[in-house]
Amino acid sequence: MRRLLTGNAAAAWGARLARADYVPAFPITPQTEIIELLAQWFGSGELRGRLTLLESEHSMLTAAAAAAATGVRVFTATSSQGLLYAMEMLYAVPGWRAPFVLVNVSRGLASPITLESDHNDVLAARDSGFLQFHCASCQEVVDSVLLAYRLAEDPRVRLPALVNLDGFHLSFTREPVDLPTAEAAAAFLPPFESQGIEFRAGRPVSQAVAVLGGSAYSYFRYETHLAAEQALQAHGAIAAEFAQRFGRRHDAVERYRSDDAEIAFFMIGAFATKAMDAVDRLREAGIAAGLVRPRLLRPYPAAALQRALAGKRAVAVIDQNLSVGKGGVLHGELASVLYGQPDAPLLASYIGGLGGRDISAGEFFQIARELQDAVLARRVPPPRLLYTAGELRQMRNLQAIAAGERGMPEARA
Amino acid sequence: MYRIRLHGRGGQGIKTGSRILGSAFFGAGFEVQDAPVYGAERRGAAMSAHVRAARTPIRERGVITRPDLVALVDETLLQVPAANVLLGVDAASVLLLQGNGDAETWRARLALSGTVVVLPAAGERAEAELGGARCAGAAARLAGVISRPQLIAAIAQELASLGPVATATTTAQALAAYDAVAPHAGVLRESRPAAATAFAAPEWIDLPLESARVAAPAIFAAATSVEVRTGLWRTMRPEIDYARCNRCAWICSTLCPDSAIRVRADRSPEIDLEHCKGCMICVSVCPPQAIRALPERAARARELAAAP
Structure with a gap:
């Protein structure tokens, strides 16, 4: 059914249609609506699973990857400074080879601090090992979340994926979105077959061990790179299947x-x-x-x-x-x-x-x-x-105030 | 494409109004895009919302710089330069203004050559909270392509989570506005985007390298926030009844989140109306209830009447 949705609502719908089991969350403008909507759905029982508020994005991302390592389907979202605060884990968790989806709502980075869209946040994650999808419409947001799960969970890939949408221009902007039905989404994205990703308290695994000596390190790092390259081929087939099921083509490169x-x-x-x-x-x-x-x-x-x-x-x-x-x-x-x-x-x-x-x-x-x-x-x-x-010229006016050329307030009074 | 900009203050239902209008267009078979622009959210601060509606998919984004309609919920925003109410308004644009006075006076006062439609203000509550919905109703009629049932359905959809009372009140206000501007039905016209053949080349410049003292985002002057007259955001005004004030000398002034209440030497409080944002916390915390809330518009009207 076609309805008007913001980019944030579209992202939340993506998580809902993917039937996310676990959502670790932390608020930040302009992303917060996504977790608010998901919290509402978990609260009302429309989504089954758990949403947990963490004390920071660093913990949030750690929780996301740790949960993904148990083989459940994980969704999380952040923006801008939040993504940067999680940066240490952002680079660490792709090496765990446990897939999940992270939505980033792009917002300019400090300094000066701002709220509106700019891609330096998501590009700081460029070399992390996360697959990256970039959306240009609210329709693409919901579609990309589904595509991202399929690609991230593909046994040949097994890497986390990041779906990016622009703050304000998508996050708070409503556009007509054709929402897949729950059945159609489930047919495209079946339950996650974790195939060996099954960390349990009773069956401990040492995730991401330390290695000394560049040789072992080179092996592990390059394997992630090969998996990401492999994702390109896998994406072609997944996007083709998506187009067949839903009538919308989302190729790796759009040519208009x-x-x-x-x-x-x-x-x-x-x-x-x-x-x-x-x-x-x-x-x-x-x-x-x-x-x-x-x-x-x-x-x-x-x-x-x-x-x-x-x-x-x-x-x-x-x-x-x-x-x-x-x-x-x-x-x-x-x-x-x-x-x-x-x-x-x-x-x-x-x-x-x-x-x-x-x-x-x-x-x-x-x-x-x-x-x-x-x-x-x-x-x-x-x-x-x-x-x-x-x-x-506008900047000059602001600088005149900042420089104090008008003097101190008490001197003026 | 219809390009419509709504202007008002946080709390006047501008975003809700834009969504009602967006859903009404959508229900009438249009492609739609609606988006609020408010930076950091602040009740009472100037904000705008943007509605585009067309028969083909919409690819424009962001601020509407050449509006076909500007709907102004709160005429006091005309004195706030940052609100940029008249941005891009030209002879082809329609200005819908909620307030008092007649269209000709407003045309002359604002030096506009296009159509001005005045939507008479409808009492304090409607103005404070339902201005957006009223302007949405009026805009729907000005476009002339949205039926009453489509408008009613859009309101029901947008206010579903607020319950039947809010829906009924809003519907009544929006329909009253829809009817009030009936003589102007269809005055709003779709416009075409600017052609690539005749455009003014942007005045791009090469940004000069400047010293770090100038080029860092630092403010060297003290207390510059006093320059921002946040009192203009107020829709309600606190007013102290000094006969009732018990001179406690701390409660309202301490709990004022904007430090806009100072205590004089005689222990009586004084409100800095240049910077009071009208949150009304002082009204709710004053033990002897010596502070009352007054609609800002009424307070200003009284001041004007009292002026010599």
Whole structure:
């Protein structure tokens, strides 16, 4: 049935349709609605299992992985500073090879502290061993939670998965969502066959032992990497089955009007739908534009991206993140798989949407114009932060107050 | 696509209003997106909510910068620059304003060339809590594509968890607003997105490198929060009856969460109305019940009347 749901409600529905047994939780804006809704359902008996409030995200993630190691189905969620607080365990638990799903609601990191969306939080988890799904709509949120469980629990993979949605722009935004029925969801995602993941108090297991000497360490680390790579193939089959059952395709790489495009936008997250709108307007104006959007960031769909972008004349990577001292993270990642490829496009870098800063239609059009110029000049412009003179004027006003130029309040009185 | 922005204060039902309107459009067969924008939640602070409705899937997101309709629940927000009520309002936009006065006066006062529709205020309670629902009802009629039953069904759906009394009260208010703007039914029109051929190039700049003292998010001046007149968030005002005050000299001032009550040398309390947010905690804790709650609008009207 189609109904209006926020991204947060869609995430909670994903956990409900997956019949999560255990949800360790800790509140943080803009994620809290997810655990509030789940708590309500556990309370009313609509969900059977247990939701436990932990005293921090670090403990929450430890509890999630420990529960997953007993073979039950675990769901948890956090955001921003919470994800960072859990970072030690975030890197530790993938090595346990016990699957579960973590939803992250993207929010900019301090300093300065903020609330709105930005991908530096989730990208800090990039190299942790979690599989990463990135959503652009509320529909994708519920679908991705189901897909993430299937992929994480696949015997060839057995890694935890992270599903990312943008704060505010998805978390608090209602859109029509076609919710799978409980029966259809259960047919797609049967009960977890833990196959040997069965830690019990009476049957103890030493999880993630210490090794000394790089050789054993190399073996274990690289095995996780191989499992993540294997997840790419497994994802193809799982996404195909999902499409067959529900009529919605969620490929590792979404291509929107990009097959015959000469220039393309490349981005992840909710703002990507704005890029789709811009593509439609540019097409109406006779400009062959398209959008290429990786939904799966880990494992990185390198071959699919190479295919999707081969023969494009120029591509603008719009990063809603900033690797301080380097630039856009997605730009660097894409460059690494396009380097040396025949027919590789020119690659331009834009930083936009930091801390939820809007990206206007006019800015997409201007980026397209710069790509066209770059094709003619055979050279891309230097990396650009999307930031206008008007924004700097506003900043100057705030700085004037902060600098105390108006004097102390008592002096004024 | 219809692009509708609702403005009001936290607590006036702006988010609820946007959801009623969103569900009503959805029930009428539209694709819908609705979203509140409120940063850090604060009762009484300016907030907005955004409703988009179209016949095709909606891919725009975030703040509506070119609204077809702005619905303003609380006209006192016009004096709060940060509320940005009139952002992007042009000759093609409709302004729906809940309040007093006639449309022509508001058009002149706000220097607007587009349509202004005034929704007469409907008593204190309706204003304080049901403004969002009233504006949703009016907006539904202005669009002219939502029937009464569709509006009623949307309210029932959105308020289901609050029970039958709240649903009935809200429905009555929203329907009254729906009827009140009947002469303007259909005045709200869908607009097309801007074409990629004629757009103003963004005024991008290269951000200059500045010294860390300037470029770090530090505030060097003391007590800058005094600059933020949080008293503007208030929908209810506490008023002290000094004849009843027993000069305890600590309860209201200590329990005020915003330190907006100071005690004078004669042990009588004084409320800083520039910064009192109107939480009414002082009203509920005063032992001799010497503080009463007054609707802010009524308090201001009284002040205006008393002014020379």
